[in-house]
Amino acid sequence: MDRNALGILRQYDLRHTDTRENILNGFLQKTTALSHSDIEVYLNDGFDRVTIYRTLKTFLDKGIIHKILDDNGGVKYALCKDQCASGHHHHDHVHFKCSECNETFCLEKFLIPEIILPAGYQRKDINVLVQGTCPKCN
Template identity: 40%
Template sequence: MIFEEEDFEMEITIKPENILRSNGLRKTQIRLEMLQIFMNSNHALSVNDLERDLKSSHDRVTIYRALNSFEENGILHQTPDPNGNMRYAMCSDSCPEHTHQDKHAHFICEKCQQTYCLEDVKIPDVELENGYQLNSITYTMNGICKECQLN
């Protein structure tokens, strides 16, 4: 019997447990819940979003501790929202531990106020004069997202 390549197409599912294990983090209920929420979201989330979506009740200190551990391990990165507050989004696979390599643009919708990571829009390379050390670049665009344009 001859199998075509398409016969072997399988959807690879990444599980929160595997993300925690591969980053050397303990598997706790809040970490599992939070990762699942981020994995199901197509936009960056605020702490208020997390508090609303968490099934179990957790105080803000616990939520921030989990966010910090995710950020320190290259699982999440921060991005500003329209009000200058922080939102969090999943990092790409190219974002190693302790060094975020999120060289993509962020888009803030002026209608729904959501922040989206645009992975295909790369930040241009920047060369600085001698004596300057570049630590980060923020590339944020504002406009109306696809969903809001349809409504």
């Protein structure tokens, strides 16, 4: 099962629009996480900023993409695997940001080990960002 933009839109019950198709194609092509401005660049100013905001929000809400924290007070996004749906995210994998090339990767195969919390703390979601240098940069 390879994934394509139209299939994803249909799967998640979203209307088929140019913006959505293009942004999804961006995520499908790039192997790294994308920030809002990465997407703007990718789309070559063909679409409005606001539309991109709204599209990302829609994708987030539906569980098509997930947030990846950034160290300089920003957020990046990457596609979720199929187990994700609205509200139910299962992407407990490690994220890696290279401090040389500033790219962020989803290390899908590398799961977050169990993290023990003090009594009374209810875990809902977890985000792990490792920073360092990626294979290309060292």
